[in-house]
Amino acid sequence: MARRYDSTPYDEEVNPFANPGNVPPANSRLSPLPPEPAEYDRSATVDIPLDSAKDLKKKEKELQAKEAELKRREQEVRRKEDAAAQAGIVLETKNWPPFFPIIHHDIPNEIPIHLQKMQYAAFTTLLGLVFCLLWNIAATTTAWIKGEGPTIWLLSIIYFISGVPGAYIMWYRPLYRAMRTDSALNFGWFFLSYLFHIAFCIFAAVAPPIIFKGNSLAGILPALEFMVDNLLVGVFYFIGFGLFCLESLLSVSVLQQIYSYFRGSGKAAELKRQGVMAAL
DSSP states (O other): OOOTTOOOGGGGOOOTTSOTTOOOOTTOOSOOOOOOOOOOOTTOOOOOOOOOHHHHHHHHHHHHHHHHHHHHHHHHHHHHHHHHHHTTOOOOOOOBSTTSOOBOOOHHHHSOHHHHHHHHHHHHHHHHHHHHHHHHHHHHHHHIIIIIOSHHHHHHHHHHHHHHHHHIIIIIHHHHHHHHHOOHHHHHHHHHHHHHHHHHHHHHHHOOTTSGGGTTSOOHHHHHHHHHHOHHHHHHHHHHHHHHHHHHHHHHHHHHHHHHHHHHTTHHHHHHHHHHHHHO
16 A cells, blocks of 8 residues: 655646745756846937047038039139120020930020011921921832832932931021021021022922932822822822922012011121122
């Protein structure tokens, strides 16, 4: 018979409440708890290294020196612009077309108010020439597809590449400068060049069979010829004929307006005097 107080396996269990000092007995199998970390002192300050007062003053002086240099350069640029304006020199910056500036064009700010209408009309004829030559490329492309060969297409490309910049340099820019500076010589150059422009537009509208049967220009004669062989090409050439006719009429109207102003302002007599002095 087992004794009442014989040892059992449960005798080794430790009562955690039996030791108020939290000191485990010698025969305990539990490990002591780790010590609690010290509380964080929220009132403690953190030292962050800052530039010394001497470094701050040095940087402030450098900034003041840079600011003074920028002001000096602005004054120098302004002085040069004022001197150029007094001498009649205009700094031309490329600003047109807005999405890809290639030329300087500022009619509202540079052309006198009473001349702006004529300048806009001349600018319309320049854009009209661009559109006419672009349509001419489209017409010759259609004719090439229908069997006319690539020669007329290459010629239409040459007309566009040479005609658009040539028109701007030969007659539009001289007119722009003449309107802006009231120069009689620039007016004279414009009239000579613009007459050639009108002659080309009339020639293109007719397109006589002189070069490659005239098919490199979308005029009335090749349009009539194509209407018999190919209706689609004929329609393209008829539209080109109408565009060149419209461009010719607008150009003649612009020439009349500008020449009337030129005669009425006394610039014609001034141009004659300048021509006589140049001859002498």
